[in-house]
Every structure is written in C-alpha cells, then in structure tokens.
Amino acid sequence: MLAIQENFTTSWSSLQEPVCASKFPSAYLRLLSALENGWYILHTSLEPSWDQNGFIYRIQLQQQEQERTEELILPKTKVVDEILEQYYSWN
Numbered sequence: 001m002l003a004i005q006e007n008f009t010t011s012w013s014s015l016q017e018p019v020c021a022s023k024f025p026s027a028y029l030r031l032l033s034a035l036e037n038g039w040y041i042l043h044t045s046l047e048p049s050w051d052q053n054g055f056i057y058r059i060q061l062q063q064q065e066q067e068r069t070e071e072l073i074l075p076k077t078k079v080v081d082e083i084l085e086q087y088y089s090w091n
Helices: 026-036 078-090
Strands: 040-048 055-063 068-075
Touching: 026 055, 026 068, 026 078, 040 078, 055 078
Parallel strands: none
Antiparallel strands: 040 055, 055 068
C-alpha cells in the first residue's frame, strides 16, 4: 500500500501535541519538527539561565505562509549546538 502525502499547513498548535518518550527535551523535538515542516529560525540569542548555572538559547521561529512567529527556549547543550550549527550551514 502506498502512502499518499497530503498537503497541509503545520500550525504551531499541532507542534505542541505530546510526543513519544525520548531522552531529548520536548522543546528540542518541537524545534526539529518545526524545521522539518518549513519553519525557519528568525533569530537566536544566547542568554544566562535563570539559575545562573549555565546558558539558554532563545530561538524565534517563523512560518512564512501564515507569517506566524513563535519562540522556544532551550538549554545550551551539545545537541542543540549541533542542530543550530547544521541549520545555519544550510543557509
């Protein structure tokens, strides 16, 4: 049986649905899902974390079709560094 891909717009609310159990934070999985569904990174900033024991990324994502902008906050980890580095190498 062949799967037929339907054309649909990925809304931010659909990216907020619960995901399967994973060792990665849900915000990281939302970032990957958003990038795979046509969202792009508008702006990224590195800021001290609230507990002052590390850093966080504040990532603004945008979807061109609906001109929606959303924000994700992720801890600075090697995994997040790698995905941001990979994303920026595509541009």
